[in-house]
Amino acid sequence: MMLRALSALACLVPALAGVIDLSLGSTEHVLNSVGHLHFGHPLSASALEVTQYYYDPAAGYARKLCSLKSLGEGEDDTDNFLEAVKECGKGGVVRLPDANYTISRPIIIELEHSTLDVHGWISFTQDVQYWIDNRIEFPFQNQSLAFIIRGHDYTLDGNDKGGINGGGQAWYDYARDFGNKFGRPMSLAIEKSKNVVIKNWSIIQPQFWALITIESENILIKDFYVNATSYNPESASDDKNWLQNTDGTDTYKTHNVTFENFVYQGGDDCIALKPNSTMITARNVSCYGGTGIAFGSIAQYPGVLDIIQDVHLEDIRLYPSSQCLGYQGVYFKSWISQSYGIPPNGGGGGYGYCKNVTVKDVYMEDIMHPIAVDTTLTYLPDVKGGADIPSSTFSWYDIHLSNFTGNGSGNRLVWMDCSKLRPCHGWTFDHIDLKPGKDDHPEISYVCNNFLLDGTEGLNQCHPSNSTLETDNGGTL
Numbered sequence: 001m002m003l004r005a006l007s008a009l010a011c012l013v014p015a016l017a018g019v020i021d022l023s024l025g026s027t028e029h030v031l032n033s034v035g036h037l038h039f040g041h042p043l044s045a046s047a048l049e050v051t052q053y054y055y056d057p058a059a060g061y062a063r064k065l066c067s068l069k070s071l072g073e074g075e076d077d078t079d080n081f082l083e084a085v086k087e088c089g090k091g092g093v094v095r096l097p098d099a100n101y102t103i104s105r106p107i108i109i110e111l112e113h114s115t116l117d118v119h120g121w122i123s124f125t126q127d128v129q130y131w132i133d134n135r136i137e138f139p140f141q142n143q144s145l146a147f148i149i150r151g152h153d154y155t156l157d158g159n160d161k162g163g164i165n166g167g168g169q170a171w172y173d174y175a176r177d178f179g180n181k182f183g184r185p186m187s188l189a190i191e192k193s194k195n196v197v198i199k200n201w202s203i204i205q206p207q208f209w210a211l212i213t214i215e216s217e218n219i220l221i222k223d224f225y226v227n228a229t230s231y232n233p234e235s236a237s238d239d240k241n242w243l244q245n246t247d248g249t250d251t252y253k254t255h256n257v258t259f260e261n262f263v264y265q266g267g268d269d270c271i272a273l274k275p276n277s278t279m280i281t282a283r284n285v286s287c288y289g290g291t292g293i294a295f296g297s298i299a300q301y302p303g304v305l306d307i308i309q310d311v312h313l314e315d316i317r318l319y320p321s322s323q324c325l326g327y328q329g330v331y332f333k334s335w336i337s338q339s340y341g342i343p344p345n346g347g348g349g350g351y352g353y354c355k356n357v358t359v360k361d362v363y364m365e366d367i368m369h370p371i372a373v374d375t376t377l378t379y380l381p382d383v384k385g386g387a388d389i390p391s392s393t394f395s396w397y398d399i400h401l402s403n404f405t406g407n408g409s410g411n412r413l414v415w416m417d418c419s420k421l422r423p424c425h426g427w428t429f430d431h432i433d434l435k436p437g438k439d440d441h442p443e444i445s446y447v448c449n450n451f452l453l454d455g456t457e458g459l460n461q462c463h464p465s466n467s468t469l470e471t472d473n474g475g476t477l
């Protein structure tokens with residue numbers, strides 16, 4: 001099964017290469033909104049075709065249609081795209097019928113009661129330093145954004161043909177094996193939006209995290225595909241092929257998001273629930289490579305209350321890929337209780353809770369840490385290696401895992417290193433049928449540190465451990 005799926009992915013990406021144009025366009029700085037962006041190519045009369053009364057079968061009524069032709073040959077389509085959105089982004093359809101549209105700078109658009117109808121690729125140029133110098137700042141973890149959509153009652157439709165090409169190889173080369181390197185922009189941000197549908201949509205070669213929802217609610221993401229692949233042969237020497245931080249999708253300060261039919265291949269979190277993610281649902285998700293389904297990271301900012309609540313995930317499959325191991329299956333990560341350094345790689349000292357979580361019907365193959373809890377999170381090596389690292393004040397409880405099948409790659413199956421300050425409690429495990437990939441250290445197969453057990457959880461084989469093998473989630477044992 002795994003080989004068939006990976007073969008399909010491997011065939012898809014080269015096939016797309018012939019229609020993807022990653023040529024560089026002009027460079028200008030976006031500061032605020034589309035209304036300020038009027039430099040570069042003037043809109044050609046032949047580039048934008050406006051139909052005042054187009055019957056939209058999806059909407060069931062007539063509305064304005066803006067059909068934008070690409071300038072082609074790597075010419076900058078940014079201004080024309082923004083003009084099309086200005087003309088039809090409120091109440092109409094913005095259609096991109098051609099194979100490729102080149103975007104040369106960070107952009108912000110607003111959509112209301114409208115559809116962005118994409119039949120090719122919105123492709124970002126690869127001038128790394130320009131994008132860093134002209135970044136749209138995202139305060140959380142001092143990150144950056146490339147393309148922001150705000151508004152309400154809108155649809156993004158990739159028609160099973162396209163979506164976004166982030167031009168990620170330039171960014172993978174830039175960051176190499178350095179986590180959270182400054183300036184890498186997220187490919188698409190749904191920000192301050194309500195009642196949104198994203199369907200038949202792909203993001204290939206994301207620069208950083210592929211998709212993030214920010215301060216938004218009522219989002220349906222259906223038939224969604226993300227692929228981050230490094231084509232630089234030098235990257236093969238790195239365990240992640242320089243694909244760190246290529247998350248598939250993240251939620252942040254977001255309520256009521258549903259993922260249906262999502263396929264991810266990359267080197268980091270497939271789905272990551274960041275602070276204040278509530279009522280999150282995912283069904284039929286396949287993750288190839290990276291760190292699986294992540295709750296967190298969370299509690300990174302001192303004195304700040306964070307929550308994750310009302311989560312239902314089912315029908316999840318996790319595998320390694322040809323480029324990246326499967327590091328985690330389903331894992332929970334909270335920052336240390338004291339703040340050291342600054343985000344993105346430092347921080348800590350936040351508090352809060354994660355509760356009312358159900359994860360069911362999970363299958364995994366060759367995953368290093370199938371189920372894991374880490375409450376001493378920091379990315380600063382001198383702190384992580386300390387003897388008295390302060391565990392988290394974030395609480396993990398009322399969490400229910402059921403019907404987990406498959407195998408780990410090593411001895412480790414369950415590694416729950418809960419906090420001394422906030423022990424895990426109220427968890428249940430039902431039909432956890434995971435097989436170890438090795439059996440030379442069975443004592444680390446089921447470890448539950450600082451976990452309040454009373455015999456009703458359904459995981460009686462779990463036990464505390466102070467084994468010297470416990471470092472780094474058990475390593476690769």
